[in-house]
Amino acid sequence: MTAFSLEPAQLAWCAEVRALAAERLRPLAEKGEPGRVNRALLAELGTLGLLPRLFTSGALDLCLMRESLAHACTEAETALALQGLGAHPVHAHGTEAQRARWLPRVSDGSAVAAFALSEPDAGSDAAALTLAAEPDTDRPDTGAASASLAAHRDGPSAWRLTGEKCWISNAPEADFYTVFARTTPGAGARGVTAFLVPADRPGLTGTPLDMLSPHPIGALSFDAVPVTADDVLGEADRGFRVAMGTLNLFRPSVGAFAVGMAQAALDATLAHTTAREAFGGRLRDLQTVAHQTAEMALRTEAARLMVYAAATAYDEGAPDVPRRSAMAKLLATETAQYVVDRAVQLHGARALRRGHLLEHLYREVRAPRVYEGASEVQRGIIAKELYRTLDATTEEAGS
Template identity: 85%
Template sequence: MTAFSLEPGHVTWCEELRTLAAGRLRPLAERGEPGRVNRPLLAELGALGLPARLFTSGALDLCLMRESLAYSCTEAETALALQGLGAHPVHAHGTEPQRARWLPRVADGSAVAAFALTEPDAGSDAAALSLRAARDTGADAGAEGPEAGASPAPLTAAPDGTSAWRLTGEKCWISNAPEADFYTVFARTTPGAGARGVTAFLVPADRPGLTGTPLDMLSPHPIGALAFDAVPVTAADVLGVPDRGFRVAMDTLNLFRPSVGAFAVGMAQAALDAALAHTGARDAFGGKLRDLQAVSHQVAEMALRTEAARLMVYAAATAYDTGAPDVPKRAAMAKLLATETAQYVVDRAVQLHGARALRRGHLLEHLYREVRAPRVYEGASEVQRGIIAKELYRTQQPTEEAGA
């Protein structure tokens, strides 16, 4: 791991995390069931105090945690990250009662959080959400929300004190669903208003009308679909400001996108180290594999790209922690470069190992399955390129075109 821009204490802490992940977390991960929430693993993460650090540390610490855990135990890394993703909107935008009820349980691993943004027809285009929050005011319960351009109805409880809104629709590809204990849910409160008509809600899993189905995915962590059948929510469930939920989502993603890059860097480093060990020990063609220039140059390229991605991740995290104005661009750059790099490095490591790396249970077989999803979730690579271009043009100084 590079020491560039890191204090000695950071380097020591990362080494400790790698050791803890290998010794205490990996055995629990190996006993877990793929595609299911591993609650013993979450409890152990809580005992180590790692989820609590999600709410007290900055973006750089989050990246260092994710990179270090990913190097030794991707399951532990993902379990921690999903807790943070689902609970960060509560920490950053929730009310005191919301935080008091849920954050201590997230911290000790007794409650599972989930971030419910994506829908079957609204993945990368998050502003196109269609999960509907219909106004519920007793006699006119179930009525449509306000027309586009109209002021949203106030989020007040119905006369009987029950619900202010009813959520109807679907969410899909939601990590930790359907086993989470609560969901940060983004729903449309003002039809036709695009990103300005979305509200974030904290929805406990036991709300009537909320059901879920697990999905069998390539990634080993739990992913599912959610169905909302007139699920009641009140003003007390709102996270942030009504009709400004898109900002809650983007604030969360700007923090977590660089750390997705850190997850990718951890996997890339593990694959690189495996390739170094294998090519340094493997006898072939009268020498070691590393003696072949075609091999050594591939390893050099893997190391080059991994280090470049790591530095960009650290730079994006530092920009977030210091309140820099270019966080969206840096976050997108970090996620894009790191996830694409990890895909390349893991693939090259598999190639250098040959068939043994494809055997079920091999480290690289595991990484090969894990490394694909980060290029898609929390904004696909194509979306990151769009964000980068948008930010570049937004900040471009006006110039007089040639010949004008």
Template identity: 85%
Template sequence: MPAFSLDPSQTAWCAELRDLAAERLRPLADKGEPGHVNRPLVAELGRLGLLERLFTSGALDLCLMRESLAHSCTEAETALALQGLGAHPVHAHGTRAQRERWLPRVAEGSAVAAFALSEPGAGSDAAALELRAEGEAAGDGEGESPAAEPDGPARWRLTGEKCWISNAPEADFYTVFARTTPGAGARGVTAFLVPADRPGLTGTGLDMLSPHPIGSLTFDAVPVTADDVLGEPDRGFRVAMGTLNLFRPSVGAFAVGMAQAALDATLAHTAERDAFGGKLRDLQAVAHQVAEMALRTEAARLMVYAAATAYDEKAPDVPGRAAMAKLLATETAQYVVDSAVQLHGARALRHGHLLEHLYREVRAPRIYEGASEVQRGIIAKELYATMEAGQ
């Protein structure tokens, strides 16, 4: 359904992506094992050139990709998104050596990335991170050390836990956020690029409602050096928030894709299903429900596209717009999928039905990358800041 100001080439690209997802990605997704990284699927995303576009496209293109893939294959959408989420900090803040080592492998689908921010006691309150990065003097430990910074250590040891990390523990590298300055809140967090084979790094998969891989990580004095820092020491929170500002609207796009798939299925079902001497669509209560589903889906789509365009245009109100887009779209998708299940009846509850799958998928986006309550807090904070700036 055309929306916003998409030009004909963008509309055609979205249709092509939906077809690719159904014909080439869906069969690979069906062969995957729930709860584990589907490496053949990731590799196919690389062969199709979609992973490379994570680093060459803007926020609107990212949203179009995620929405289109989600409509036909949520597993492919999630695999693409997790590659982007884990690798974007390397693309945006990494050194030349970091980018040259990892980004080509991410783009071709031979290396799996992960974004490790949440902890058992620091989910929605990301500034409360407790994973410790304890400094060592330059030259401590074995091997040659990098040049020491004049005002800080060149080496650290990471100790603590991360939890609810997508692609853990099977990723090849992690963007890890750790506390380098105790008691400093958001100002004392540093982002590190940590390869999965570092000594002391272990992980365990978690059995979750969503079918994609999620796990916990344990850091037992994992060594990192200045060469592993993404951005600047004690400025890692900016890396995290910059990444989330880009990906939050596209989480909304994922949700819109699922909502559209549920709406399309409902239109087909209610047009064909016999009930009470006619078709389900002939019942006013059903027709009005379908209309409401369509209304909310389109409103969410427009807000997602607007937020992505604001990001691409470097507008000053991106945090608020991104939060609004994620909030509206994920809450809308929950409503639309739930309504679709209700209109389909018991058949939608059978394992293997599209709506049974969407019902499991749609719940998590209201929590990850900032729960709905967090998004409301961000929106309010931005509104008051704008008001005070204008006084």
């Protein structure tokens, strides 16, 4: 895609979401406690009909929603995104019973979802996870579990999860977790299974982590947590596909979150440099300032276009979605870091004062360069996809 423009209806909807975020969501966000799930905010996201759109919209709509929310209220954006990340595997791969139990409650904000992939020693290298799903030989097979198992593969119909997860958003306050565990030792990405694990399962405990980012993040401990074939999402030993499919959808929208923050920082900078008097005139009249704001705008727009293009490719089922998703996430998150940092510099000390918009954005903008695949991981994905395409083309030409 070489050009992109939104339809008038899409632009109007973005403006409506920004207004709702400023008028109805931001006051609830301000009443929340940093590092804790804000259930009142989630409920309002449900009331406004934004949470249900997680399961009825395409990737581009998801990006527009996340960008618009982030521009006015990053807390609301993150609350919505975490619901989607944790529940999308249920929506895409869950059984009718799993979807019926959880998705309505995710949509109205009464149930909190979480995506539990990372571990203390398996963050960027997700295929190296070690949370063990060991066959539960003491648990007799039930008819329901055996019936579910037939849809997956021959093997155990019950397991015990033992190990740890770390850096899990919404932990330990989530009501259920999409958990990725190793069912076949030594098989790398091919031996991972996705499970839907309610938070009240015996043996599952968690602790909050005090992080720079203001949204809730915690660690989970699994002490022989029981799961059955009825809890499997997708197919046994094919959970890595569930994880990567979810990330391919959400990576461009992480970029949209970053673009929303970058635009908010740029808007604040334009207003400040217009109002601020310095060196006998307005700050904006200094060429060095004008050039910096131009660069901020240039990078923000370039990132926005790449995010929209990646999301559209996903919606159209294009073959290069992994590469486009990685590019969009990489460029947008690195761009947002640059733009927010420049905005802080142009505002001066006032931007570092607790409660200032840019102080808030400065804390928010750092984490997206790490989660859902660090920038270095995105570069690795891009290179792998480029060489895979080259090899396929060369092989086809030689045949």
